[in-house]
Amino acid sequence: MSRRDRTERAGRARTLYLGTLFLPLALQNFLLTYNSTAMNVALSAILDDLGTTLTGVQAAISLYSLVVAAFLITGSKLGARHGHRRVFVLGAEVFVLGTLLTAFGPNLAYMLVGWSLVQGIGVALMLPALLSLITREFTGADRTRALSALGTVGGIGAAVGPLLGGVFTHYVSWRASFLMGTVITTVVVLALRRTPGPGPDPAASKGPR
Template sequence: MLAALALAQFICSFAGSNMNVMINDISEDLDTSVQGVQVAITVFLLVMAALMIPGGKLTDRYGRKRCFMAGLVVYAIGALLSAAAPGLGVLIVGNSILEGIGTALLIPPVYILTTLLHPDVTSRARAFGVVMALGGIGAAAGPLIGGLITTAISWRAAFVFQALVIAVIVLLSRRIDDPLPPDPTRSFDTAGAVLSAAGLVLVVLGILAADDNVWLTVALLVLGTLVLGWFFRSARAKEASGREPLLSLSLFRSRTSNLGLATQNIQWLLLMGTSFTVAAYLQVVRGYDAIQTGVVFTAATLGLLATSLSAERLARRHPQRTLIMSGFAVTLAGVAVLITLVGSFSTAWAFVPGLLLIGLGLGVMLTPSVNVVQSSFPEEQQGEISGLSRSVSNLGSSFGTAIAGTILVAGLTTGAYAAAMITLAAIGLGGLGAAALLPGGRSLAAPGTSSSAEPRPGT
């Protein structure tokens, strides 16, 4: 069961990063630009972020396994459509829309099932370590695997590869049993789903528009903020009247969870922002092909794999706050090394030390951040918090690609590359600050039990 869940996280993370090494191939084949490919990547991440909360909520009504299987089918259809895309528009429909919807349906069950099937913190850390390791490897090794497939066959074959992996997951998923029965009587807040999705879309579109029109950016950001404010006000009104909103505001009463969500968002912003920045720079500025670009990213993949698979041992020996703070510190050091060496040397080896440190740092903190959030809530709230957690993480991925991509598209030079990485590092400092405010206890309570760090939400 864990193999199916971890592999599902792998392929979704892979989809978010493997296109980074196909920028030149896709733009030439589909007669589009680097910015067009960036839009496709960002829209995929954005659709996931916008629909992850509704996706998590649907698991309560229709069941976790049913939503998981439906997501796999939608994803596979999107992958096959992308493989046959005659133009950028169809690619966006297949990859960005359908794969994004499929991911939003299947990822919340991954985290809910992992949490429910592993009641104690240590076993859950081990399980999440496997899931997050595969997810991190998918994101970090996406460029390498995508580069190999693109060079050996074509970029279209990379989408066929995704469909084949989905078929394997479907076979493995036959043994999964839903530990909680679905509740068809649960209501679904359609208006809330529309408002939350619209607000998130407007905010990310505002960032994407920054290199073309500053005033449009400001307008979209303000409008997105207002729509999100409307969403939260509507949720508060529904709760006050006894109705069930899309997202219970009680989820935000846990200070520990809020800080954990902030670290998750920034971790994925750093991972996907760095991936896009380095991949675009290697291909557009230095002229590397897909496989050369992918090989450079092997350093980050190895670092992330080494620390992610050590999650259980690290969780036994160190407080989760220590792990998250250490992860940010190592990642930021990696960014500094990357900027310094690449600015001083023209060889590809200049990328290795920095990317290795970034991979090591991200691998250390991905699992404890998820564990902090999931462990802050009882079983009956796992659907909601899983959707919120994944939405926040994927929104971070969207922000990373949008922010870094916007800076690069404005001027693909060494200066723009350094500016993008410095911007990511500055945001990473915010993540380090959030991690420093987390409780310093050695363990967190399992769902359904009280925590010594703080009271359960609503108490």
């Protein structure tokens, strides 16, 4: 095999790897932005189902945002120390646990723990790792396009959230949004596990800082 053939084959393999890495990350980003807006249209259904107050549900929503903000720096440091892919998968697994607790929880306490706390921590672990994986693996114009596409997917998720969340709430249940999160995040984790990186994560090789 000539050097040119080897170069072309390596280029095709690299393109395939980047595509199989980007798609699950973009899908997860869509879900995270969807979650940030979908529940706003389900407040009445949540109140009736859980037998709680509007103040309680609004507190759960606010606490979720606070937990995400509070743990973002920690998530970033963990990714730099242990590897962004590993921390992303860990965050996704924590997120799945939170979606299940919320989806099957009988009262507000389960929502506070499952959604506000557990899901919030999962998101704080995933977000820095997601962005770091994109910026590490993509270079030049490819990085610009990947980040732009990621932002577009996130915007679509935020815009679709009230519409799709309203459909789920009206025709199925507000809990369906969290079960959808379980399914999508599980698929993303399985996809990432089947897509090994081209080499060791340089962030993980630096050791503790």
